[in-house]
Amino acid sequence: MRQFGGNVAVDVEHVEIPRGKITALIGPNGAGKTTFFNLLTGFDRPNAGTWTFDGSDLAGVPSYKVARRGMVRTFQLTKSLGLLSVLENMRLGATKQLGERFLPSLMPFLWSKREAEITGKAMELLARFKLDAKAPDYAASLSGGQRKLLEMARALMSDPTLVMLDEPMAGVNPALTQSLLGHILGLKDSGMTVLFVEHDMHMVQTIADWVIVMAEGKVVAEGYPRAVMSDQAVIDAYLGAHHDTDLGTLTGQLAIAEDVGVSDELIGQIEEELEEQEDQEAGK
Numbered sequence: 001m002r003q004f005g006g007n008v009a010v011d012v013e014h015v016e017i018p019r020g021k022i023t024a025l026i027g028p029n030g031a032g033k034t035t036f037f038n039l040l041t042g043f044d045r046p047n048a049g050t051w052t053f054d055g056s057d058l059a060g061v062p063s064y065k066v067a068r069r070g071m072v073r074t075f076q077l078t079k080s081l082g083l084l085s086v087l088e089n090m091r092l093g094a095t096k097q098l099g100e101r102f103l104p105s106l107m108p109f110l111w112s113k114r115e116a117e118i119t120g121k122a123m124e125l126l127a128r129f130k131l132d133a134k135a136p137d138y139a140a141s142l143s144g145g146q147r148k149l150l151e152m153a154r155a156l157m158s159d160p161t162l163v164m165l166d167e168p169m170a171g172v173n174p175a176l177t178q179s180l181l182g183h184i185l186g187l188k189d190s191g192m193t194v195l196f197v198e199h200d201m202h203m204v205q206t207i208a209d210w211v212i213v214m215a216e217g218k219v220v221a222e223g224y225p226r227a228v229m230s231d232q233a234v235i236d237a238y239l240g241a242h243h244d245t246d247l248g249t250l251t252g253q254l255a256i257a258e259d260v261g262v263s264d265e266l267i268g269q270i271e272e273e274l275e276e277q278e279d280q281e282a283g284k
């Protein structure tokens, strides 16, 4: 549970992330998704609560240790360091850098071997994300979408078992969307567990195996994508965010149905009704 003053941002009683699957965390703006991510990854501290990852307790563990245990995340606003090169950004993602510890620094041969390994791994990952040609460039010179790819690639430097992505599609141009989706599916194929926050319902429908819905700090629904998208609690949660939409009109209902990502059949039905209504009005 996390409270900011009198405002309860996150109040989750129980939730589980299925291992080896892709889970989407959705919910209207201000639902507490980012705060929940921050708590799980040690970037924020809860007022109360415990949780475990791979059988070990993680509550209160600071972010750098959380990453060492195999749980890494990216941010909604990318955190690449613009004035470092793309390669240097990648190298920062490596954990257990021997060179930072005292004893190994007395043994330069060990140190340089490890450095070479890190660079090798960074270049391999950059090639996978088609960023290898950019390795020497400042991260600041990358496009928004490329920065998202860099963040994802950097997260993989520590060989995580759980990768958490905060709005991976936000600000990514359509040309890169497909390749980002492919990379996320690739994480699952290589055995990782993925948890992502996303507003793009198309993406949720396309790649998520499991969906968790938050509203006003609580988990209001969870399940398979199709089932969750037509769940009344989910539709209500989004309706709460659409209090300015006139629900009495078919156009209003259509806007919400599309936003919530209900089935194409249902959207088709509403569209048909809307057309009929328009025809009737035109005929009058």
Ligand SMILES: Nc1ncnc2c1ncn2[C@@H]1O[C@H](COP(=O)(O)OP(=O)(O)OP(=O)(O)O)[C@@H](O)[C@H]1O
Residues within 6 Å of the ligand: 004, 007, 008, 009, 027, 028, 029, 030, 031, 032, 033, 034, 035, 036
């Ligand atoms: N550092 C903070 N100080 C005070 N209030 C905060 C802080 N961080 C978040 N909140 C509040 O907590 C609630 C949940 O916010 P959060 O950013 O987690 O929602 P979200 O679901 O990630 O929203 P979005 O989809 O817009 O990113 C909001 O009411 C927000 O105003």
